[in-house]
Amino acid sequence: MxxxxxxxxxxxxxxxxxxxxxxxxxxxxxxxxxxxxxxxRFSANRLALTGLGVLIALLLVAAFADVLAPHSAVQGDLMNARLLPPGSPGYLLGTDGQGRDILSRLLQGSRLTLLVVALVAVTAAPIGLLVGTVAGYAGGWLDAVLMRVTDIFLAFPKLVLAMALVAALGPGIENAILAIAIVSWPPYARVARAETMTVRGSDYIAAVRLMGASPGRIVVRHIMPLCLSSLIVRVTLDMAGIILTAAGLGFLGLGAQPPLPEWGAMIATGRRFILDQWWVAAMPGIAILIVSLGFNLLGDGLRDALDPKEADS
Amino acid sequence: MTMSIPRLRIRRALLGASLALGLSLSLTLGAPRVYAETPKDTLVLAWAFDDIITMDPGESFEISTAEILGNVYSTLVRLNIDDTSEVLPSIAESWTVSDDALTYTFTLKPGITFASGNPITAEDVAFSFERAIKMDKGPAFILAQFGLTGENITEKAKALDAGTFQFTVDKPYAPSFVLNCLTATVAMVVDKKLVTEHAEAVTPSAESPYDTDFGNGWLKTHYAGSGPFILRDWRANEVLVLERNDTYFGEKAKLARVLYRHLKESAGQRLALEAGDIDVARNLEPGDLVALEANKDIAIESQSKGTVYYFSLNQKNPILAKPKVREAIKYLVDDKAIGATLIKGIGTLHQTYIPAGMLGAIDDRPYHLDVDKAKTLLAEAGLPDGFTVTMDVRTIQPVTGIAESIQQTFAQAGITLEIIPGDGKQVLTKYRARNHDIYIGQWGTDYWDPNSNAETFSSNPDNADDASSKTLAWRNAWDIPALTEETASALLERDTAKRAATYADLQRKVLADGPFVLLYQQTEVGAYRINVKDYRLGPSFDTNYVDKTFKE
Structure with missing residues (x-):
């Protein structure tokens, strides 16, 4: 020793x-x-580390946006600084149609992106987990009812359903988050149910049941933890989709409202200038690309790392 | 065996055809595209005309329809687009006004015909007025304001003989006002014989006590006029085809055909114009306009329109009802920056409600961005920390851009402006129900006379929620008995100079105290290829004539 x-x-x-x-x-x-x-296992995967790096960078940028942003994200100089190209003095990534600094808007917009992702993750994932595990463990009519409800949600394209919800609730970032959360939980319920079905009949569950544990206790203490890893992977992989859906809603004018620097809405306003001032739409587009790619890489790496089947090899 | 040979042949033929198709497809995709020039005798315009609902002059009240109707129908008198203070003869050769200014007698040009070949008589004019009043659609008020009703119309607008039409009004209005109203699309003359043939019998109801639809159902999509062009085809949101009317009584059109293609996006129009696929682009945004100005193959025509853009403050909102708040808000618009950027080339700054070029127009522009002054005024109003207010915005440029600019300047004085986006219908419905805080949009003059705008901006006969006269002042719940009276008096002033002075006075009062913040007057822009000659835009939407235009 x-x-x-x-x-x-x-x-x-x-x-x-x-x-x-x-x-x-x-x-x-x-x-x-x-x-x-x-x-x-995760750190052996370079791409996964890149994804993690992007996420950490996003967190840092969001935390220090006020310090990092050289200009105000909502107050522009319409008269003197409209549609300046990238690299103009004082405006690293150029300015938009209202004379606002695109870099500052991107930095501030990272908070909105993070807010959307975080809120959807903390609302949709637990709902899906609960519905899926309860359905999988209970079986019978409860399973049938819960899964048919899930099927109904899955029958609609995500973005279309989210659009319908936002149209009914009224445009705005809060309603967009709510709508995305509502359309995001069904896949998690499916994943959780499948996991539950595989462990439901195992010996240790039977042992816990024999020891007198209530169904609630079994689901919460003994089944949910087993579903977590596949759920985390699924949520991480979905982050990119959530960002894209939020951006899509913003693009259609249903998400964040002006003057909020939401990336999708920024692309929508930049579309008008795309022939002559490409950067107005391209910069937020690149930001969305990098962040979604980061989440995808992270999710991929997590899946490889968390997969119990690979753990044996 | 005998059967299989032809089958084989068919198969071979199919194979050949699909090969040829594939080849041609790959050619069109692979090879550089060859652009066909538009034909010499045809003018192709790219234009957004999704607002067209009906082609019936007695019903239509939309901007795009007005332009088409202006080219395919004729009125008794028409606006002189070079000098809008006078009207020119059209179907009428001459006219007289009685000494009491109540009776107008028009003598029609002799021997003129509709495109159908039917002669144009005073009967047709009387019928056109009658059906407009009796159908009672959107634009009917332009004629009805002269005291016309379904009961008295056949007496007030009647044919004395085939060549003489008499029109009687209820008050001694300024003749210029009456004649200007008669240039509106609702007063266009339709072919009585043709329309009557297609009239459908309907069951009289509470809304319409008549047993006929006056040909409205048919005329929505058909044509019965006498303009320089005939309306050949209209496919909604696709194409509009006009053809030369060879029996037109005036100077014949120079082009054989005019094609309006529905192309909504500014960038798309610009690309098509540069490629030569179209001759004229009509819905260009400032950025694309600047790019086209540099192109030597392309020229730009622009014309001030009788349309003003404004935002208005609902007086039902107790904060916006404070005079100091209204004044402060007028100092919180960065008009100079907006003029130099967002509306560059498509509008001129204008702060009074009568558009430049119309009788009574003035160019007072006292309000510019002054945050300190606005803050002082807000403090005097008891709101030193500002307030939060909503603005209903139609999601269309340049309105949304201007709303965002206003949002920024408001924020500098502590006013939080929440933008509520919506489509045109949503926003207008809310506005017309007086449920808004702030509305931003445009007002297009209904007929070329100052009364059209004066009546709506400075007259509110009844401020009750169920009032019958729902002017813009009413929509913003601005109760103004004195101004309402003054507006009405201007209508009866027969001395043009005095009438203009009254309108100037009215506008200054609205400018100083009103809930309207006028932003700019629209400039309509058309960019065209330089081989197009004499392409002109008129001051109103029904005077964008293309009959003088030709191509080299």
């Missing part, structure tokens, strides 16, 4: 050994070890 007070490199080595041990001494050690293994 090595000396715990020896050189730093050997201390790292000992942490590694402790985390990767085949015989964990406590549940906490086992759990941490598991996370470490996932991280090792």
């Amino acid at each position: 090595s000396d715990p007070t020896s050189s730093p490199s050997s201390r790292v080595q000992s942490w590694r050994t402790w985390l990767l041990t085949e015989f964990p001494a406590s549940p906490a050690q086992a759990r941490l070890g598991r996370v470490y293994v996932i991280w090792l």
Whole structure:
């Protein structure tokens, strides 16, 4: 056994050994070890790390948008600074039709993007998880009812249903988020139900049931945790879709309203200038591309890392 | 066996045909496209005309329809587009006004005919007026305001003989006003014989006590006029085809055919014009206009229109009803920047409600962006920290751009402006029901006379919710008995100079105190290829004549 007070490199080595041990001494050690293994597999994937980098950059930009933005995102200089090309003094990415700095608007707009993604994730994913696990575990008529409701939602194209909801609720960023959350949960319910079906009949569930656990306890404590990893992957992969749907609603004038610097709405206003001032539409387009790509790469990497089947190999 | 040979042949032929099709497809896609020039005797215009609902002059009240009707129908008298203060003879050769200014007698040109070949008589004129009043559609008020009703119309507008038409009004209006109203599309003369043949019997109802539709159903999509062109075809949101009327009584049109293609986007029109697919582009935005100005193959025609853009403050909102707030808001529009950018080439700044070029127009522009002054005024009104207010905006340029600019300048004085987007119908319905805070939009003059705008901006006979006269002042719940009286008096003033002075006075009062913030007067722009000659836009939408235009 090595000396715990020896050189730093050997201390790292000992942490590694402790985390990767085949015989964990406590549940906490086992759990941490598991996370470490996932991280090792995740970090071996360069593209996944790029995706994570994009997400971290987005978080940082959103957090420090006020400091980073050189100009106001909503107050422009219509008279003197309209439609300046990228690289103009003071306006790195050019200005839009109202004389507003596109860079500042993109930076501030990252908050809206993040807000949409985060709110949809924290509302749609738990709803889908709950519906899916309950349906899968209960079976019978409850399963039939819940799954038919899910089917009805899945029968519509996502964007079309979201548009209908926003049209009914009235345009605005809050309603857009609500609409996207409402159309986003059914796939999660499907995934959760499928996972539940596979573990429902397993021995340890039967053991818990024999010990007198209520169905609620079984679903929440013993089934949901098992569904989480596939759900996380699915949500991460969907992030790009959510961003695109939000941008699509913004583009159609149903999402964020002026003067909010929502990226989709920015493209919509830039469309008018596309022949002569390409940058007005292209800059937010590039931003959406980078962020959606980042989320996709991250989701891909997470799937590879979290997939229990690959864990054995 | 005998059967299989022809079958084989058919198959071969099919194969050949599909090969040829594939080849031609790949050629059109692969090879650089060859653009056919538009024919010499045909003018092709790209234009957004999705607003056209009907081609019946007695019913139509839309901007695009007015232009088409102006080219295919004739009125008794027409506006002189070079000097809008006078009217020119058209179907009428001459006219007299009685000393009491109540009776107008028109002598028709002799021996003139409709495109159908039927002669144009005073009977046709009387019938056209009668059906407009009796159908009682959108534009009927332009004639009805002279005291015409379904009961008295045959007496008030009648044929004395085949060549003489007499029109009687209820008050001694200024003759210029009456004649200007008679240039409107609703007063266009339709072919009585042709229209009557196609009239359908209907069951009289509470809305319409007549047993005929006056040919309205047929005339919606057909033609019974006598203009320099005939309306050959109209396919909604696709194409409009006009053909020369060889029996036209005036100077014959120079072009054999005029084609209006429905092309909505400015960028699309610009590309088609540059490629030579079209001769004239009609819905260009400032950015595309600037790019086309640099093209030496393309010339630009622009013309001030009788349309003003404004935003208005609903006086039902207690904050907007404060005079100091109204004044402060007028100082919160960056008119100079808007004029230099958003409406460059498509509008001129204008702050009074009568458009330049019309009797009584003045060019007072006292309000410019002055945030400090606005803040002072807001503080005096008891709102030093500003307030929040909504604006209903139709999602169409340049209106949305201007609304965003106003949103920014309002914010500088602490006023939070929430933009509520909607399509034209939604926004207008809300506005007409007086449920808005701020509305932004345009007002197009109904007929070329200052009364059209004066009546709507500075007259509100009854401010009740169920009033019968729903002027713009009413829509904004602006109760103005004194101004209403003054507006009515201007109508009876027969001295043109005095009449103009009254309108100037009215406009200054509205400018100083009214709930209307006038922004600009529209300039209509048409960009055309330089081989097109004498392409002109008129001051109103029914005077965009193409009969003088030709191509080299």
